[in-house]
Amino acid sequence: MAKPTDLVQGTLDLLILKTLAHQPMHGWGIAQRIRQVSKEALQVNQGALYPALHRLEQQGWIRAKWGESENNRRAKYYSLTPDGAKYLRQEQAQWKRLSLAINLVLEAS
Amino acid sequence: MRWYYKLPLRLRSLFCKNQVELDLSEELKFHLQSQIDEFVRQGMNSQEARRAALQALGGVEQVKEECREARKMNLIENSVRDLRLGLRMLRRNPGFTVLVILCLTLGIGANAAVFSWVEGILLRPYPLVAHQEQLVALSGTVGEEREQTSWPDLLDVKRSCALCKTVFVSSITGATLSIGERAEVVTGSMASANYFDGIEVHPILGRGFEPSEDTGSRGHPVVVISYHLWQTRFQGDPKIIGKTQRLDNVVYTIIGVTPEGFYGTFVGRVIEFWVPVSMLEVLNGGSFKLEDRGARWAEAFVRLKPSVTRNQAQQEISAIAARLAVEYPDTNRGRGIKVWPLWNTPFNHARELLPIFEIMVVVTMFVLLIVCANVGNLLLVRSFARRHEMTVRVAMGADRCRLLRQLLTEGLLLSACGAAGGMLVAYWCRHGLVLFFPGDMLYLPGQIDGRVLGLSAALCLVVTLAIGLVPAFQTRHLALADTLKTEASSVMGARGRAWFRSSLVVLQVTLSFILLVGATLLMQSLRKIRTTSPGFTTTRVFDTWIPFVAAGYDASRAKTFQDELIQRVRALLGVEAAAYARVVPLGYQMFSSTPIAVDGYEPQPNEQPTADYNEVSPGYFATLGIPLISGREFSRADDENAPRVAIVNQTMVARYWRGQNPIGQRLQVKGNWARVVAVVKDSKYYSMGETARPFFYVPLRQYFAIEPDIHIRTTQPLQTIQAALLREVRALDPNLPLFEMITLQEQVDRSTSQQLVAVALVALFGGLALLLASIGLYGVMSYTVSQSTRELGLRMALGAGTSNVLRLVLSRGLLLTTTGILLGIALALLLTRLLGNLLYQVSPRDPLAFAAAFAVMTLASLAACFLPAWRATRTDPMRALRAE
Numbered sequence: 003m004a005k006p007t008d009l010v011q012g013t014l015d016l017l018i019l020k021t022l023a024h025q026p027m028h029g030w031g032i033a034q035r036i037r038q039v040s041k042e043a044l045q046v047n048q049g050a051l052y053p054a055l056h057r058l059e060q061q062g063w064i065r066a067k068w069g070e071s072e073n074n075r076r077a078k079y080y081s082l083t084p085d086g087a088k089y090l091r092q093e094q095a096q097w098k099r100l101s102l103a104i105n106l107v108l109e110a111s
Numbered sequence: 112m113r114w115y116y117k118l119p120l121r122l123r124s125l126f127c128k129n130q131v132e133l134d135l136s137e138e139l140k141f142h143l144q145s146q147i148d149e150f151v152r153q154g155m156n157s158q159e160a161r162r163a164a165l166q167a168l169g170g171v172e173q174v175k176e177e178c179r180e181a182r183k184m185n186l187i188e189n190s191v192r193d194l195r196l197g198l199r200m201l202r203r204n205p206g207f208t209v210l211v212i213l214c215l216t217l218g219i220g221a222n223a224a225v226f227s228w229v230e231g232i233l234l235r236p237y238p239l240v241a242h243q244e245q246l247v248a249l250s251g252t253v254g255e256e257r258e259q260t261s262w263p264d265l266l267d268v269k270r271s272c273a274l275c276k277t278v279f280v281s282s283i284t285g286a287t288l289s290i291g292e293r294a295e296v297v298t299g300s301m302a303s304a305n306y307f308d309g310i311e312v313h314p315i316l317g318r319g320f321e322p323s324e325d326t327g328s329r330g331h332p333v334v335v336i337s338y339h340l341w342q343t344r345f346q347g348d349p350k351i352i353g354k355t356q357r358l359d360n361v362v363y364t365i366i367g368v369t370p371e372g373f374y375g376t377f378v379g380r381v382i383e384f385w386v387p388v389s390m391l392e393v394l395n396g397g398s399f400k401l402e403d404r405g406a407r408w409a410e411a412f413v414r415l416k417p418s419v420t421r422n423q424a425q426q427e428i429s430a431i432a433a434r435l436a437v438e439y440p441d442t443n444r445g446r447g448i449k450v451w452p453l454w455n456t457p458f459n460h461a462r463e464l465l466p467i468f469e470i471m472v473v474v475t476m477f478v479l480l481i482v483c484a485n486v487g488n489l490l491l492v493r494s495f496a497r498r499h500e501m502t503v504r505v506a507m508g509a510d511r512c513r514l515l516r517q518l519l520t521e522g523l524l525l526s527a528c529g530a531a532g533g534m535l536v537a538y539w540c541r542h543g544l545v546l547f548f549p550g551d552m553l554y555l556p557g558q559i560d561g562r563v564l565g566l567s568a569a570l571c572l573v574v575t576l577a578i579g580l581v582p583a584f585q586t587r588h589l590a591l592a593d594t595l596k597t598e599a600s601s602v603m604g605a606r607g608r609a610w611f612r613s614s615l616v617v618l619q620v621t622l623s624f625i626l627l628v629g630a631t632l633l634m635q636s637l638r639k640i641r642t643t644s645p646g647f648t649t650t651r652v653f654d655t656w657i658p659f660v661a662a663g664y665d666a667s668r669a670k671t672f673q674d675e676l677i678q679r680v681r682a683l684l685g686v687e688a689a690a691y692a693r694v695v696p697l698g699y700q701m702f703s704s705t706p707i708a709v710d711g712y713e714p715q716p717n718e719q720p721t722a723d724y725n726e727v728s729p730g731y732f733a734t735l736g737i738p739l740i741s742g743r744e745f746s747r748a749d750d751e752n753a754p755r756v757a758i759v760n761q762t763m764v765a766r767y768w769r770g771q772n773p774i775g776q777r778l779q780v781k782g783n784w785a786r787v788v789a790v791v792k793d794s795k796y797y798s799m800g801e802t803a804r805p806f807f808y809v810p811l812r813q814y815f816a817i818e819p820d821i822h823i824r825t826t827q828p829l830q831t832i833q834a835a836l837l838r839e840v841r842a843l844d845p846n847l848p849l850f851e852m853i854t855l856q857e858q859v860d861r862s863t864s865q866q867l868v869a870v871a872l873v874a875l876f877g878g879l880a881l882l883l884a885s886i887g888l889y890g891v892m893s894y895t896v897s898q899s900t901r902e903l904g905l906r907m908a909l910g911a912g913t914s915n916v917l918r919l920v921l922s923r924g925l926l927l928t929t930t931g932i933l934l935g936i937a938l939a940l941l942l943t944r945l946l947g948n949l950l951y952q953v954s955p956r957d958p959l960a961f962a963a964a965f966a967v968m969t970l971a972s973l974a975a976c977f978l979p980a981w982r983a984t985r986t987d988p989m990r991a992l993r994a995e
Binding site for chain 1: 120134137138139141142144145146148167168169170173174177178180181182
């Protein structure tokens with residue numbers, strides 16, 4: 003079995019924002035969800051996750067709030083701010099253009 | 112509006128640090144717990160699960176630190192923490208801290224003081240004067256020599272110079288001001304009518320001069336007074352304008368008061384009053400000069416148009432001067448006009464201070480470098496003591512950048528304290544330069560303005576980098592495991608880390624050696640100057656003068672009085688001779704100067720021979736003890752009605768008569784022919800350091816000056832002769848005062864004060880540097896010894912005697928010194944040329960000075976090494992070996 007692909011630098015932010023677009027979530031949950039949705043293909047480096055979350059919070063894309071987790075523990079829930087949502091749309095569009103372009107290059111004989 | 116989210120976060124990180132930290136811990140704890148649960152579900156036992164979870168996260172502390180980093184607040188937060196940590200470190204070692212701050216205060220303070228002097232005296236010398244960078248000084252030139260300029264020439268320059276905004280005159284003068292009972296000589300200036308417009312300083316009361324007021328002869332007795340004079344002598348009288356005041360014996364109308372803090376435009380003096388140049392003859396005597404192109408008396412400034420450079424202006428003005436030389440060959444042939452930057456103004460004290468400042472800048476920079484090296488060494492010693500702390504911090508996850516920042520913060524704290532102390536020192540010293548010129552009543556203010564502060568701050572930053580990076584350089588080699596395990600002890604003379612400290616010491620030795628050489632050279636030169644004969648007797652000849660003009664004497668009354676007085680003085684007990692002369696040698700007053708012609712001497716096409724001369728009375732040479740080589744002194748018969756005569760010096764004979772006997776030959780002085788009646792030996796005229804120059808004397812009676820100095824040669828002490836002279840003066844006219852009486856030796860000493868300042872400063876800093884370097888050497892040697900206890904113990908256990916150990920340590924210290932001295936010799940050979948004009952009959956490469964500096968340096972370093980070496984011999988082999 004191939005090793006799960008390491009995340010490309012910078013795409014982690016995009017994945018976090020996308021994950022949070024559905025619902026507020028804590029760090030652990032974000033990592034789990036990314037893994038599940040990508041069918042185990044993407045393994046979030048846990049050491050990089052939290053600094054990324056803090057950076058995004060500082061930039062004002064997401065905000066944090068303490069809440070109860072599923073198993074009744076105190077957890078820090080992150081949610082998307084309106085600015086973050088706008089930023090996500092931009093970045094998503096950007097990503098699509100980029101991957102399309104890369105595909106075009108790769109599939110050209 | 113993202114700031115809406117950001118701002119509270121930032122404030123929170125800054126002010127609720129503990130809460131933020133707690134949140135971070137809890138967040139990670141939740142994560143770990145979830146991960147452990149997950150692993151347990153997959154079948155691990157709880158121990159394994161915990162370890163695996165920690166591994167997956169990659170170290171809680173590291174993640175925390177990265178999160179902190181992600182919160183940008185880190186920069187400020189860290190700085191605050193660094194600052195706090197730094198303060199704590201400095202408080203823990205008060206002795207060390209005080210020593211370092213004192214060193215830095217000294218280094219930065221010396222530099223800041225010199226900056227403030229350079230700024231206040233050379234670069235922006237004239238407070239309140241606008242745009243001083245556009246001002247240049249103007250002088251005439253004859254070949255290489257400088258001279259004043261004539262009024263008609265200046266008017267021509269003003270009219271035809273397109274690059275000059277304006278040309279204005281301010282020539283220094285003095286007058287006796289008597290108000291009520293008190294009379295004093297005050298310094299003033301003869302100014303052109305456009306003076307106040309030219310410098311853009313406007314009277315706070317009344318007006319400046321009208322354009323017509325600098326024309327005509329004696330036509331406009333008006334005066335503008337300084338704020339200081341207004342306050343002190345006129346009690347700030349608000350109705351002062353329009354009142355009258357006598358200066359000397361002429362009544363002037365006060366038309367204006369200058370603003371507070373304006374001191375005129377003469378480096379070294381405070382100007383108290385300004386009169387228009389039309390009053391020139393009244394103040395300085397002589398004939399009407401405003402229409403005389405040959406009368407050169409004016410000290411002028413030019414304000415250049417914006418963005419015109421000095422070179423451009425010089426080209427244009429040179430062209431004008433060349434045109435004048437063609438148009439008026441009688442007066443202007445071979446003469447030029449030159450512009451000077453303010454800091455090199457030829458007619459005030461700026462020029463004579465310039466070489467001192469050059470030396471001071473270099474010397475204080477050296478001191479700062481030595482201080483940096485010394486402080487760097489101290490910090491280095493401490494950084495060894497702190498190696499353990501540093502290593503622990505690296506192991507705990509601090510990256511090297513943070514360590515570096517911490518060290519730099521400590522350096523900054525130290526140098527900021529040093530800079531603050533330095534600014535205090537500079538502030539206290541800002542008027543201190545004057546102390547070096549006793550009896551001269553100079554005004555030499557330092558100025559601490561934005562530029563001085565900026566330079567000092569820059570210096571502080573450079574120092575911070577220098578002293579902060581030194582220990583940082585060491586942490587580069589921090590090997591975690593080694594250092595944590597044990598403090599490895601080093602070996603005597605081992606290479607490695609020690610080389611850095613050693614090179615700092617070598618640097619100190621080098622620099623202080625150079626300063627020592629400089630100090631020795633200057634001292635030798637001063638001794639030579641002080642022991643050189645000026646060519647006249649100095650110890651038993653006294654000098655003073657009587658202000659006849661102020662007392663309302665005209666020329667004929669003064670002549671009568673002077674004749675009677677000299678008879679009475681010669682009859683006094685102990686008086687051997689007495690005479691008058693217009694100018695006292697080595698004084699500030701200029702000798703008269705004239706174009707000359709000599710029978711049988713053909714000048715070169717572009718040469719206009721000139722010479723300076725003094726107007727002296729009969730008995731002058733006997734009084735001053737200047738030997739006559741041939742011929743006779745002036746006699747009473749050489750008066751207004753007799754044929755004109757002159758006495759020339761040897762250099763003049765050599766140059767214009769090619770060594771032939773000139774007695775009976777003719778010499779043209781100011782257009783009149785005079786017969787040479789004697790030849791006298793050369794003496795010093797303007798300064799002790801000057802080379803022999805052509806000079807001659809004329810009878811005072813034939814070229815009368817109303818206020819000559821009186822020279823008296825006597826066996827009596829100063830007080831006696833002064834009292835006796837005053838008695839005789841009062842007997843003739845009870846209203847006449849007498850000025851301060853000094854010996855000619857005093858005059859010589861005053862004239863060599865420049866050399867004295869240089870010697871004092873360089874010797875002071877040289878001594879200081881020597882002390883610092885010795886401390887540095889002592890520090891390195893002590894440290895080396897303390898680090899090699901084991902080796903020394905081993906050597907002694909194996910039979911090395913006291914002398915062996917002593918030799919081992921001393922030779923290592925002397926190796927450093929010798930290296931430093933060798934470098935110092937090489938650099939000093941290049942640098943002592945800077946002393947240039949200050950050295951009198953001493954070569955800048957004088958071997959004696961180098962040898963003396965070598966001896967002093969070697970002795971000092973031997974002394975510095977001896978204590979550590981002696982301590983090394985006290986090493987107890989048993990204890991040293993057991994300690995391992």
